Amino acid sequence: MSLIHKTAIVSEKSKIGNDVSIGPYTIIYDNVEINDGTIIEGFCEIGVSNSLSDQKLLTIGKSSHIRSHSIFYEGSVFAEGLITGHRVTVREKVKAGRGLQIGTLSDLQGHCEIGDYVRFHSNVHIGQKSKIGSFVWIFPYVVLTNDPHPPSKTLLGVTIEDYAVIATMSVILPGAIVAKGCLVGAHSSLKGETQPDMVYAGSPAKLICSTSKIQLSDKSGPAYPWREHFKRGYPEEITKLWPAT
Amino acid sequence: MSLIHKTAIVSEKSKIGNDVSIGPYTIIYDNVEINDGTIIEGFCEIGVSNSLSDQKLLTIGKSSHIRSHSIFYEGSVFAEGLITGHRVTVREKVKAGRGLQIGTLSDLQGHCEIGDYVRFHSNVHIGQKSKIGSFVWIFPYVVLTNDPHPPSKTLLGVTIEDYAVIATMSVILPGAIVAKGCLVGAHSSLKGETQPDMVYAGSPAKLICSTSKIQLSDKSGPAYPWREHFKRGYPEEITKLWPAT
Amino acid sequence: MSLIHKTAIVSEKSKIGNDVSIGPYTIIYDNVEINDGTIIEGFCEIGVSNSLSDQKLLTIGKSSHIRSHSIFYEGSVFAEGLITGHRVTVREKVKAGRGLQIGTLSDLQGHCEIGDYVRFHSNVHIGQKSKIGSFVWIFPYVVLTNDPHPPSKTLLGVTIEDYAVIATMSVILPGAIVAKGCLVGAHSSLKGETQPDMVYAGSPAKLICSTSKIQLSDKSGPAYPWREHFKRGYPEEITKLWPAT
Missing domain, CATH: 2.160.10.10 (Hexapeptide repeat proteins)
Structure with a gap:
């Protein structure tokens, strides 16, 4: 069973696993798969659609924690245990391994590959490629x-x-x-x-x-x-x- | 006809053109003119009032696109085709030409002049004057x-x-x-x-x-x-x- | 009497002083004391709980002004006259004197001491200790x-x-x-x-x-x-x- 705040706007097309928590005022778009045990805090946008993502799915691995005010585009894949700070922006076509940490205000421009257990502190800018x-x-x-x-x-x-x-x-x-x-x-x-x-x-x-x-x-x-x-x-x-x- | 999300808070005093789209949880204040064909995404504040803007109008030119979580003060003028990333902050008394692009997290402190087709990438800080x-x-x-x-x-x-x-x-x-x-x-x-x-x-x-x-x-x-x-x-x-x- | 926007989510356990204004979509959590005459703008989260704050109170001194999209954790103390820009992030265990100004996008990592009338401009990063x-x-x-x-x-x-x-x-x-x-x-x-x-x-x-x-x-x-x-x-x-x- 998942805990979705009454003010959250969650697309019926999205795939939400078990024991997922979705915070106030957060928006989950269509093309998203959020796996078991993940926490999405408030004021987030998860699965923003754009012309560069080829309508590919956004996958958030299990046991992840996305802090408030974060924005993820569709078309990226994160293995289990993703942890973010606040106000993270992540564009399309990121392929990331397990246990990635992304600090507050960091900006991943998409189209990049990231291994396992990588740690970005606050306000890091990762260019494409x-x-x-x-x-x-x-x-x-x-x-x-x-x-x-x-x-x-x-x-x-x-x-x-x-x-x-x-x-x-x-x-x-x-x-x-x-x-x-x-x-x-x-x-x-x-x-x-x-x-x-x-x-x-x-x-x-x-x-x-x-x-x-x-x-x-x-x-x-x-x-x-x-x-x-x-x-x-x-x-x-x-x-x-x-x-x- | 415009498409205003039911959770958006739009002042009756604001001037909204044709075919304008306003996203969820966005607030449009009084002293704002948004021209035809413009998209304002969610979680924005457009036309924030402050003591330095002399109660001047904020004008957003036609065919603009302001991405989510952005904040614009009253008292600035943008010609057509403004495009922003997310979490942009724009203070009063910016005068900008056509086709300005402002990247995610950029911070325009106001009181500045910008020509046509200028491009600010992410996280640019433009001081006053x-x-x-x-x-x-x-x-x-x-x-x-x-x-x-x-x-x-x-x-x-x-x-x-x-x-x-x-x-x-x-x-x-x-x-x-x-x-x-x-x-x-x-x-x-x-x-x-x-x-x-x-x-x-x-x-x-x-x-x-x-x-x-x-x-x-x-x-x-x-x-x-x-x-x-x-x-x-x-x-x-x-x-x-x-x-x- | 305080002015709390109808879309704000304010915990009944929080302590809200007189003449406090709380903006749209703002969330005030349990472990918070907001003193008289303070303005909290929209889209803020005040008193975010985490495991490092020892469940200590967040105190916002009187006559403060926290601008929109800001996030404060529990467990910090600000004397009177705190003024922030937008999208400020403040973690636990900050102890700050009177009249602190924190500019837009600044990120205080917590566990630090700040005297009186200190001014951080935009996008300042204050490490722990x-x-x-x-x-x-x-x-x-x-x-x-x-x-x-x-x-x-x-x-x-x-x-x-x-x-x-x-x-x-x-x-x-x-x-x-x-x-x-x-x-x-x-x-x-x-x-x-x-x-x-x-x-x-x-x-x-x-x-x-x-x-x-x-x-x-x-x-x-x-x-x-x-x-x-x-x-x-x-x-x-x-x-x-x-x-x-």
């Missing part, structure tokens, strides 16, 4: 761009590989590749290719050192790979599969 | 500032001339002039005057080269002036008037 | 960070002392201290400690000069300390207590 691996962290006010010569007809998305971290207010330029385990420092502007497990910083960003050189502030050990000391919120059956250093 | 020409492009997380010594009583807006392009996450400092056809690179901070058709980049931004030196990534020709190869979405009767290089 | 003095100004797209080695378990908030000013699109790095009366220039990235009444700019930010070296653009005198020439919006009983230079 981005390819993001698994266990990636992107911090506030980071922009993933795609147009090498704006405005042009070319969309050259960026690639962010597994375990990479992009710190606050950095721009990843069109076509750039952030390799596995890299750290891009705050307020950087990164172009081109990178080597795995290295720190890049500055504008334009330069190779600074190996991430293994960075110590935690409490001197308890190296700060990277972060998966050695930070497992909060990941399921144990996942973290036990993480590769050793 | 900005003067923007026609056919300008402003990309995500760009801020047009105005206070040379914050906080002070002086508002020294920026000027952006026709065909200029400002790439992602750049700050245009108070009083700066981005000349006709200039490109400001991503993550730059620009001060003072510029020469037409030049590239400026860095923080502080420096003159890099003529825009004519930049080739498209597919080697099909020069990337600038962009109007030579990019005409998507502009009416043909407009693009045929664009000056040759 | 921030400590902000009184009479501070923070301009658009500034981020106060807190994690020295993201992601880690350490939260090392920043400190912003009285009268300090942080200009547009700057990042204040974890643990940094912006001393009394300092100015951080636009598009800077600041780390470590600072000396009072100095200008810091660049990325990484360097000491540029004393703030006393900066003249107002109209040559009417020094631009800093700003309190010598800018008193707009502060009560006279407050400004007469401001220290002389």
Whole structure:
């Protein structure tokens, strides 16, 4: 049984699973599948139709939680355990794995691929054609761009590989590749290719050192790979599969 | 005949044209004129009153499309063909030409002039006293500032001339002039005057080269002036008037 | 007597003072105290419950004005005269003094302390563990960070002392201290400690000069300390207590 607020407007054509909660003033459009145990808070629009989504279904995996004032277009697929902040905007043709977290005010422009257990903090902008691996962290006010010569007809998305971290207010330029385990420092502007497990910083960003050189502030050990000391919120059956250093 | 959702709250004092669509939970206040063929989506507030708008009318030109969760104050004038993303905030005393596009989350602080067919991508911040020409492009997380010594009583807006392009996450400092056809690179901070058709980049931004030196990534020709190869979405009767290089 | 719009959803458990106005479609949850003379506009959510707020009350001081589409969690305390723009998000455990202004789209992550008469312009991001003095100004797209080695378990908030000013699109790095009366220039990235009444700019930010070296653009005198020439919006009983230079 689901709990739908009396002020919510839910299309009869939408598919709503068991134990789904839908908050006040939220609108669920036709072309939507919301799976079991998901919470959609108030003031949301789920399954907005537009000409670029080829009338494909929006699928929200089970046990997800979409916070208030969020907008999702039709034509994207999210595996189980999606969690969002407030005022998230997600356009068509996003394909995302399990356990994605999208922070408040983030803006996914659609047409992108995202692996498992990726975390976007607040106010992250993901341009079209981005390819993001698994266990990636992107911090506030980071922009993933795609147009090498704006405005042009070319969309050259960026690639962010597994375990990479992009710190606050950095721009990843069109076509750039952030390799596995890299750290891009705050307020950087990164172009081109990178080597795995290295720190890049500055504008334009330069190779600074190996991430293994960075110590935690409490001197308890190296700060990277972060998966050695930070497992909060990941399921144990996942973290036990993480590769050793 | 217009299509007004039953949950919309529309003032009897507002002027609503023919074939206007007003979405669920949207509020239209008194001092508003919405012209023929315009779509206002849900959760919007159109014509918010405040003490700085001198009780002037908000005019939304014909064939406009304001996406959901947007807020417009009274006292601004938009010519036909305004298109917005979601969660746009537009304060009083904006005077804008035809075909303006304002991306999701953008914030126009009011008291500014905008020419024809200007495009603001997502999350653009337009400070008061900005003067923007026609056919300008402003990309995500760009801020047009105005206070040379914050906080002070002086508002020294920026000027952006026709065909200029400002790439992602750049700050245009108070009083700066981005000349006709200039490109400001991503993550730059620009001060003072510029020469037409030049590239400026860095923080502080420096003159890099003529825009004519930049080739498209597919080697099909020069990337600038962009109007030579990019005409998507502009009416043909407009693009045929664009000056040759 | 209070003015509650008929579409507002107001918990009977909430405490609503006299002369409080609550706008259309706004939701007031249980654990909220809204004091006399306060205006809450439409589409807001006030007192959102979550597991991190220890079920503590949200207190909104008297004569406050929260603009539309704003979200406040339970567990924060705001003294009188809070004024917000639109779409503000405020998490739990903020403790703020009188006369706080929070601009449109700003995002307070909670667990922070804010003095009296602080002004956040649009789109400011305040990380957890921030400590902000009184009479501070923070301009658009500034981020106060807190994690020295993201992601880690350490939260090392920043400190912003009285009268300090942080200009547009700057990042204040974890643990940094912006001393009394300092100015951080636009598009800077600041780390470590600072000396009072100095200008810091660049990325990484360097000491540029004393703030006393900066003249107002109209040559009417020094631009800093700003309190010598800018008193707009502060009560006279407050400004007469401001220290002389």
